[in-house]
Amino acid sequence: MAHPAGGCVASLNCMLLAVAQFGSIFFSPPRPFFHSTRRSFTFMETRARREYSSWCALTSGASVSESSSPNGPSRGAVSLDLISAKSRRLYRLLGVETEMERILLTPGGEHSPDDRNELVAGKGGPKKSRRSALVGWFEKKDVKAERVVYTADFTVDGCFGEPGAVTVLNRHQREFFIESIVVEGFPSGPAHFTCNSWVQPTRVDRNPRVFFTNKPYLPAETPPGLQELRRQELSDLRGEGGADTTGERRITDRVWEYDVYNDLGNPDKGAEFARPILGGEQQLPYPRRMRTGRPKTFTDDRAESRVEYPEPIYVSRDEEFEEGKNEMLSEGALKALLHNFMPLLVSSVSPDIRDFAGFHDVDNLFKEGLRLKQALQDQLFQKIPFVRKIQENSEGLLRYDTPDIIKKDKFAWLRDDEFARQALAGINPVNIERLQAFPPMSKLDPAVYGPPESAITEEHIIGQLDGMSVRQALQDNRLYMLDYHDIFLPFLDRINAQDGRKAYGTRTLFFLTAAGTLKPIAIELCLPPMTDGCARAKRVFTPPADATSNWLWQLAKAHVCSNDAGVHQLINHWLRTHACMEPFIISAHRQLSAMHPIFKLLKPHMRYTLKINALARQILINGDGVIESGFTPGRYCMEMSSFAYQELWRLDQEGLPADLIRRGMAVEDPTQPHGLRLLIEDYPYATDGLLLWDAITRWCDAYVAMYYPSDQAVQGDTELQSWYREAVQTGHADKRGAPWWPRLSTPGDLASLLTTLLWLTSAQHAALNFGQYPLGGYIPNRPPLMRRLVPADGDPEYAHLVADPHRFFLSALPSLTQTTTFMTVIDTLSTHSADEQYLGERPDEAWTADPAALAAAREFADEVRRAEEEIDRRNADTGRRNRCGAGVLPYELMAPTSGPGITCRGIPNSVTI
Template sequence: MPMQIRHSPRPCARGPHAPSATGPGAPGWTAKMLRPAGALERRDGPRPMLVPSAARSQLKILHPSTSPSHGATTATRAVAGSNVQTTSAATSARVQGKLLLQSSDSPSSPLRLSLQLVSATVAGRDERGVRGEAAALDAVISSGETEVDVELLWDEALGAPGAVLVTNNSDFPVYLKLLSLSSPAVHFVCNGWVYPVGKHPYRLFFTNDAYVKEKTPPALRKDREDELRLLRGEGAPADAPLQKWDRVYDYALYNDLGNPDLREDLARPVLGGSEEYPYPRRTRTSRPPSKADPASETRASLEEGVYIPCDERTGAVAKAPNLPKLEGHFGSLADVHGLFDTNAKPIAFPVPQVISANRTAWRTDEEFARQTLAGTNPLSIELVTGLPLTSKLDRALYGDQDSKITKEHIEKNLGNMTVAQAIEKDRLYVVDHHDWVMPYLKRINELPGDEEKGEISERKSYATRTLFFLQDDSTLKPLAIELSSPHPEDERLGATSTVYTPPDQLKAGEAASDTFTAWDLAKAHAASNDACKNNYVLHWLRTHATMEPVVIAANRQLSVLHPIHKLLKPHFRNTLDTNSTARHIVIGSGDERQGGAFYRNMHEVNFFTGKYGMEMSSKAYASFNFTELAFPNELIKRGMVRGAPKKPEELELPRNDELNILTAIWKWVTELFFPNEHIKTYRLKC
């Protein structure tokens, strides 16, 4: 019996439904995710394809010479620093295959690789899989993707290959994507850099099979554990700076946001490891400590980039962007519109659709309300369950911070409803950024300091609360905006607040574009609060920062052979790379460019929080609850649905796209891991 989900009158964003699934869970997929090597048919997901349009390289396969003296089936030979057993070429057959690889730069010399298959079923005296005879690849490649034909050597008496050992004898690194062999049909999804032997003595890539530790073929277990030890950095000095070819995943505090050695005002507190500034961990780099603040780490140069394990970096090192010079602030709306001028240099931004036909459309109450759900941050709106709105800030420190919005402010715009009726019928909603902003507002409004003049503009901001009414057509209508400041004499005396409501009808002959009212300014402050909360908490903290330690832990504790690792790996793609770039040029304080020019990181300039944005995200992390972010728990917490998280069949969902996403995920996971169970289906009851 399909579960029924009732429709409730929650605010709707008018937009397309979620796209239909094309991955696991869609028609044509089977429940089984991982199959033996060589069995990557369509029903198990799209096999990584060798690019047919890539230019073929000029290559020469060099096989070891065979001689009558190679009569034994195996011989002991030093490979990768340890004695392992290796088959003789006299008993090996040639295996055809294709290798997809990539180089980030145009190599000046030929690529020279040594490839050696490793048995998954036959172990030598060291209990490791016996190595096949090495085959050398000598190829001329260009930058970008290249597909090459390869020919490896393998003795059928060794059973199925379980890994391939690759040594790079070139003078440049190469990124291996996929090695696909025809007979035996084996696929190695490598997705890893192989640096020259001076940096990487070798790389071991396992087949695309999956095993928990206890089920791993005995011949592969030691290699599996060796790989994890390397990724943990065991045996390497913890204080040695990590290099771009290293593959170590380890934890560190956020102690690299400031740059006190460059300038005193660029110092920033360490986030993480304290009750005052709790924070998730980041990737360890082991750069030396700052001279001005030993608790902080020195900054990497803009040209050098921040360390991440080499396999996490698949593109070029990010550079500080060249933005239009804005002289510290916008002088008028005309300056803002100038950013969308197609003749603007060096950046011409595309014209947003909302102002493509009418440049003042963004100022309407309708658009302001629509952006609450359809804009960059749909996650702050909450159901109002009573008035007045109350604050959770400590009264001993901040006095009375409760809202001053009353029923008299809003009842005139509720039609025939009273405030009590609107609350009872779930028609009142609020976007409340008051408590997050207020503790820092006095310091924010004192920015910039003497050293910062010319780099960031002066700012005067407020803590905001915005109240909305859900209309009969399922759209929102703004009712009131409260702007609050700390008491001018003492923060402990509470907030000084002003409530703004939509103006009455314009005077005869007066166009909306001719006026700019206090209500418009209140909406601008509310939008500014919302943008900062989205940027520092909902986006950076909840998405990027909290996932980084998960990525680190998965790589330290889960072998690439582990089924859960294979499930998670695609979701981790580019996370560490993006986060390191953000710490480098986006969320930090500032750096010195090559040649001595100064560069102030973007967010401290562009957002009203200035240098306090990351501190404020740390305060938000103090009340962080990971399970509350899960769907539908997060919606229930904000009052956007009704029902218990453990009884999804009783939920009332307001939007069909959320329903489609939930159903697709449930169906996908059920088919993959519980193929014999009944798949729960959902239906929106209108």
């Protein structure tokens, strides 16, 4: 619309979802992202409301226009662009009214007599325009374009100052989504208001929503007109002063609170479905998670009742998935997997083929597929969205994509050098450590677990050291180890008492060859002592000398891989990058205003994490869930995770350099580019990771320096100190007294803390997640579950091994049903969604009004791109044998960008899966 000369033009981006007509909601979804056809749906009102609550955020957009004159009140306009997106239903708009106010900063002067909002009262409070209703909704109710402009006229006082906030009151029947607001025409330039939030109707929330300018303000620098609004908004997010601060959270709430992990089991179903509470207990410490406030179970008043998938589980409303992610998970893969695929698959496989008869059966999952009954095939085609994996033919087959690990070399997984290479460049490259004393020693209580010394002797390994003595190999940094002895041993009696679960506590020694590659030289398999303090049952295996010892060696390696898979998933992946980050995210939303520069920095690195963690509690880490079903520890998986949190997790050692030094994989060296020297030069995870660590470090250093010129600035920032203090004292309450917590007293402290958090939520998580199917989809390479111990000569099973080693080996691995179930899960977990936002990217270009911050962000993005180019060069370097060679996979898990799907590369900004 036309505006008076010299007027101000504002734009507001939003998505509006409107009303019921005659008891029904009419949906007209826009053009899907992946498909070219349009579909229409009609749901009854109650159905639509429930479905909508469980679906996820929809990106949308809009504009507000106003004109003002320095000589007095003027007429203005508010316009709204509506963006529709795939799978989001556009409600027809009938008689909708949405009120908006502009809150403008003043130095504390008088207010217009027409101001009628109670927040106006008091000297120095916010000065506001009059409320105005958006118009044109009915006329544009059928528009299907991505953006549709809506307008609203309002009066603006010519004495208004710089824009500081906008309030929105939603008077129609449905919530709507506002993406951003832009105000132009002021001497200070355009004012941007990043919203990205659902606004509830007044029947749900009678209070107007407040959206602040994108101009960053430390608490002490907040203009007087915004101080109370800033305080009140944080109070609302903490749930203070609400009607119900102890009851169950509604799906429309925006409240952030803490709770323990007391919803993993379901004791009301029976004792076998109960699980211990993690957190708040000295024996089972754990980070806190988002509080939902659901009622307690009938049989245990400490356990929270469960909400089973796909029913929605509470997270703050704005943490729900956007369309792309929701398509991949909530409406797609996981729902089909858990509610259609698994039961049908299990019922279609007859008992006599539950085990693999030979390796050809494993290969056929990728070549021919899984034979299904025709009726089941028909149901699968109707219900499962994995259509690319279902090959339509007369036999009825379900075919899996060939994992990368066997694409280049079908037998690579059998080789010792590949087994060792994956410790440096696989899906779990963060447990390899340098052996600094021989023999290895346990840290467990010898009064309970027996003598601490390893059973590996010099005689076992001396012939594998290229003529060196053990002492010389230690001095020359040539001996390395994977040590899962102490994490597994306390649980082995209980693990092995479960049906179909067998495990050891393993140690594996490697020798660093002159070529810069590792070779395994000994594997130790340990069982607990029969009685406290007695010697443990220990067996040592060395590289084979004949056919029988070759298969014993392969079984020993499989048990190491099973240990490794469990530690990877339960500790390095879930605990360190999901669970331990959740308290920092909760505290950030409770204690840091959206105007705070540190919140603006953290925002893209918190995206989706709370929702994905909530889904994990529903379907992955819960009792009898995917993790318990698929990994050897079974029902003790989360207790092992708690044990690792208690014994191993320290925030001060979670950064990459500190972790490498802790594991003895690097030593400090100021002459080196990264300030440390790697003891294995071709360590792909570490060399690529250090490129990104340095980029993140420089970004955080530069950003912090813009706002904190002194120690006093850090110490005097009340919101910043409250954020960190609450994350430690409440979010990690079970470890709050630990002496190693980093201080937050200087700009350097802050930059270091932020670097660690950004590293964990981006590069570290990506390195541990997106290779799961490419490297673990071929189960013999990396069995997550073992069902047999290694037989000894004289055992009845030993004869079976000698008679048919292939069949015996496969019978020790997961069954056919367990294998296909696990493959389907990690297929989904390894997938990038179409709406992924990668490291260095910020789709909202107006995330801050600070030009220096924007310039630093661009430099960070450029540095990330340069790191990716260097990674590509390294993968083409034939001298780097751990990432290049015949049948060797390139190491791309630290390559920052990726397309959608399973790519074995790409670093999202946040923990998104």
